[in-house]
Amino acid sequence: MIIAIDGPAASGKGTLGKRLAHHYGYRHLDTGVIYRAVAKALLDQGFDLNNEARAVAVAMELDPEKFGHPELKTQHIGDAASVVSAIPSVREALVNFQRQFAADPPGAVLDGRDIGTVICPHADVKIFVVADPQVRARRRTLEALARGEAADEAAVLADILKRDERDRNRAAAPLKAAADAHILDNSNLDIEAGVQAAIAIVEAVRAQRK
Numbered sequence: 001m002i003i004a005i006d007g008p009a010a011s012g013k014g015t016l017g018k019r020l021a022h023h024y025g026y027r028h029l030d031t032g033v034i035y036r037a038v039a040k041a042l043l044d045q046g047f048d049l050n051n052e053a054r055a056v057a058v059a060m061e062l063d064p065e066k067f068g069h070p071e072l073k074t075q076h077i078g079d080a081a082s083v084v085s086a087i088p089s090v091r092e093a094l095v096n097f098q099r100q101f102a103a104d105p106p107g108a109v110l111d112g113r114d115i116g117t118v119i120c121p122h123a124d125v126k127i128f129v130v131a132d133p134q135v136r137a138r139r140r141t142l143e144a145l146a147r148g149e150a151a152d153e154a155a156v157l158a159d160i161l162k163r164d165e166r167d168r169n170r171a172a173a174p175l176k177a178a179a180d181a182h183i184l185d186n187s188n189l190d191i192e193a194g195v196q197a198a199i200a201i202v203e204a205v206r207a208q209r210k
């Protein structure tokens, strides 16, 4: 089974993806990390984020072993990722890796912006996670503070809105819910309640197919 999770920045996709994968014994791929890794590699090598040829080359040489690098989590790299991810040829270079991950047994949960629309249009279950921007900004700010980093909630909110706008309005694989996605608004749900709501969606789809 393939579970596709999409949604705007800091809506809880990764948290939910990890928990669903654990619940079902599946593998989990946070696809945002891939675009973050491309952006970081370009910046580290001193290239412009719009250098298409270099960006594609970097995308084709990515080392998944480095997806855990702590700098990938930063706001700066997230912002850079949303620039580089708008280049269609960069996205194309990353499709096979994601589809292969989705296809491998025993099942997979992928989260991102275009999983249900482009990467896995035939996913068994599609969930589009949303939450009010202010709620997302508060959660992201608390997360940064908990890591001991300085964080200004207004600046975090501005970054989230800017990134969502860029991701929604790009020509290639824009952020949007697939027509057959289940919308899950977790603005007023804690993590556990959000996970239970998602499991209920998955189970309802499974029951329908029996």
Ligand SMILES: Nc1ncnc2c1ncn2[C@@H]1O[C@H](COP(=O)(O)OP(=O)(O)OP(=O)(O)O)[C@@H](O)[C@H]1O
Residues within 6 Å of the ligand: 007, 008, 009, 010, 011, 012, 013, 014, 015, 016, 032, 078, 139, 140, 143, 186, 189, 190, 191, 192, 194
């Ligand atoms: N339902 C929830 N209630 C409270 N906090 C939540 C909930 N879901 C996620 N969070 C918290 O919100 C923050 C953002 O969640 P997460 O990193 O999963 O979002 P994301 O959509 O994967 O982000 P990104 O778009 O940057 O990849 C984290 O600190 C997470 O613990």
Ligand SMILES: Nc1ccn([C@@H]2O[C@H](COP(=O)(O)O)[C@@H](O)[C@H]2O)c(=O)n1
Residues within 6 Å of the ligand: 009, 010, 031, 032, 033, 035, 036, 078, 081, 082, 083, 085, 086, 111, 112, 113, 114, 115, 163, 167
């Ligand atoms: N499937 C995806 C996943 C991510 N992106 C872009 O990467 C940026 C960072 O993603 P996070 O999920 O880690 O926040 C994001 O803003 C998108 O621009 C993407 O295009 N497609």
